[in-house]
Amino acid sequence: MKSLRLLPSPSAFRQCTTYARGFCPPCPILVTSRRCCSSSSVTTASPSESVDDVVTPWAVEAKGPKGIDYDRVLSQFKSERIDAEMLMRLEKVIAQRHQELGRGGAPPPLHPLIRRGMVFSHRDLNVVLDSLEKKQTVYLYTGRGPSAGTMHVGHMVPFLLTKYLQDVLGCPLVIQLTDDEKFLFRDIPLGPKMDAIVQSNLKDIIAFGFDPKRTFIFRNTAYMGEMYSTVLELQRCITTNAAKNTFGFVDTDCIGKVAFPATQAAPSFVSSFRNVLPIKSHNMRCLIPCAIDQDPFFVLTRNVSDRLKRPKPALLHTKFLPALKGATHKMSSSAESNGVVLLTDDLATIQRKLRKAFSGGGGTMEDLKNNGADLDTDVAYQFVRTFSADDALVASTGEGYRAGSLTSVDVKELAAKVLWDEILSHWQVRRAAITDETVTEFTSIRDILRASPSW
Numbered sequence: 001m002k003s004l005r006l007l008p009s010p011s012a013f014r015q016c017t018t019y020a021r022g023f024c025p026p027c028p029i030l031v032t033s034r035r036c037c038s039s040s041s042v043t044t045a046s047p048s049e050s051v052d053d054v055v056t057p058w059a060v061e062a063k064g065p066k067g068i069d070y071d072r073v074l075s076q077f078k079s080e081r082i083d084a085e086m087l088m089r090l091e092k093v094i095a096q097r098h099q100e101l102g103r104g105g106a107p108p109p110l111h112p113l114i115r116r117g118m119v120f121s122h123r124d125l126n127v128v129l130d131s132l133e134k135k136q137t138v139y140l141y142t143g144r145g146p147s148a149g150t151m152h153v154g155h156m157v158p159f160l161l162t163k164y165l166q167d168v169l170g171c172p173l174v175i176q177l178t179d180d181e182k183f184l185f186r187d188i189p190l191g192p193k194m195d196a197i198v199q200s201n202l203k204d205i206i207a208f209g210f211d212p213k214r215t216f217i218f219r220n221t222a223y224m225g226e227m228y229s230t231v232l233e234l235q236r237c238i239t240t241n242a243a244k245n246t247f248g249f250v251d252t253d254c255i256g257k258v259a260f261p262a263t264q265a266a267p268s269f270v271s272s273f274r275n276v277l278p279i280k281s282h283n284m285r286c287l288i289p290c291a292i293d294q295d296p297f298f299v300l301t302r303n304v305s306d307r308l309k310r311p312k313p314a315l316l317h318t319k320f321l322p323a324l325k326g327a328t329h330k331m332s333s334s335a336e337s338n339g340v341v342l343l344t345d346d347l348a349t350i351q352r353k354l355r356k357a358f359s360g361g362g363g364t365m366e367d368l369k370n371n372g373a374d375l376d377t378d379v380a381y382q383f384v385r386t387f388s389a390d391d392a393l394v395a396s397t398g399e400g401y402r403a404g405s406l407t408s409v410d411v412k413e414l415a416a417k418v419l420w421d422e423i424l425s426h427w428q429v430r431r432a433a434i435t436d437e438t439v440t441e442f443t444s445i446r447d448i449l450r451a452s453p454s455w
């Protein structure tokens with residue numbers, strides 16, 4: 001299993017020693033047990049000396065301030081770049097679906113996240129587009145690990161993309177909440193604390209505006225009975241070696257961790273949804289929009305799909321929204337100290353937080369005038385680029401800032417305004433209207449295929 005080549009070679013992996021539940025610099029991988037290797041020698045390299053970017057489901061850390069090298073990710077993960085040809089094809093299929101759904105007016109344009117390269121990589125998107133062209137039903141699957149009661153704006157990236165795809169393609173959608181993962185990997189106890197996090201995350205997710213008739217959201221500990229037979233089929237096909245090689249599990253890890261990948265894999269197959277996507281055959285294709293850190297789960301899934309005689313799930317990968325402290329870290333629920341903007345923050349809070357964000361605008365006004373800003377490292381500019389629907393605004397901000405005619409303060413103010421005016425103020429109004437009854441509607445086991453147009 002070669003999906004995590006961004007990790008150093010196996011020999012480097014063996015060098016690391018005792019790091020209790022933290023980031024192990026020499027590995028470099030998130031250490032999920034008291035010992036991350038069997039060696040007794042202690043290596044004391046600092047994270048800055050790490051040999052490479054780290055992209056795993058549990059840790060994302062870039063070696064330099066420009067953030068993750070996505071070209072390298074593409075070549076190491078061996079996924080496909082979304083090129084101009086693929087964009088044109090996607091646009092064409094969206095236009096075809098627009099007609100089939102009987103919607104008037106011009107077909108919708110590609111989402112800004114797609115147009116601007118935030119959605120940068122895929123696996124088998126062409127196969128999904130083939131199915132859609134043949135009017136076959138495709139379902140969407142995405143998810144969230146409930147590790148904190150309030151989600152952050154980094155989570156918006158895959159959810160905004162998923163909402164767009166559901167809208168323009170009219171697809172049914174399943175959303176997995178991996179409470180079991182957070183119990184096993186983050187020690188969050190199952191019980192009232194987890195229940196409260198899950199309930200709050202459910203409302204946060206629903207507030208993205210997913211179609212209640214075509215969307216089913218489930219938490220693993222509650223839904224497991226329905227998908228257990230599919231989980232078991234996957235568990236029988238995925239070897240311990242494959243799980244260890246993919247995720248860096250070690251012998252002292254509990255067996256729950258080693259088994260978990262089958263649970264995240266299972267919703268890739270329609271057999272997990274006998275009462276939600278009730279079709280007799282196994283051949284309904286699944287498209288998974290997610291950030292690239294989740295890819296290893298689905299590489300494992302794809303590797304066993306043929307043996308299970310199921311279609312391989314397709315993927316659309318997004319880049320990461322950086323933490324406020326800079327692009328060396330992605331924004332993360334589990335590392336709030338790196339700087340997060342929460343979905344519940346008001347405008348004043350967002351402005352205050354963004355004022356402290358890492359700036360690519362150079363040290364002094366003089367530096368900025370002479371050299372312009374480094375847009376790749378500037379967190380506020382990344383926010384504008386990610387969240388504004390206005391192409392002209394994004395272009396003029398980039399040009400002005402690069403030329404030194406806009407200051408870092410200007411761009412931070414603009415980023416706060418864009419995030420608030422275009423996204424969060426609307427999201428918060430929807431969130432305030434969501435009741436426990438709305439949650440029951442989205443989480444009840446029911447046929448969501450019936451509401452999806454057959455084509």
Ligand code: ATP
Pocket residue numbers: 057058143144145146147148154155157158289290291292293294318319320321322323330331332333334335
């Ligand atoms: P934790 O730190 O507990 O792992 P998280 O912040 O990484 O939480 P998850 O629930 O693990 O969030 O991730 C849910 C989805 O959101 C995944 O597809 C994940 O890749 C994506 N995601 C998380 N953080 C970001 C980010 N900063 N930018 C873009 N996508 C993100």
Ligand code: MG
Pocket residue numbers: 057058145
């Ligand atoms: Mg995560």
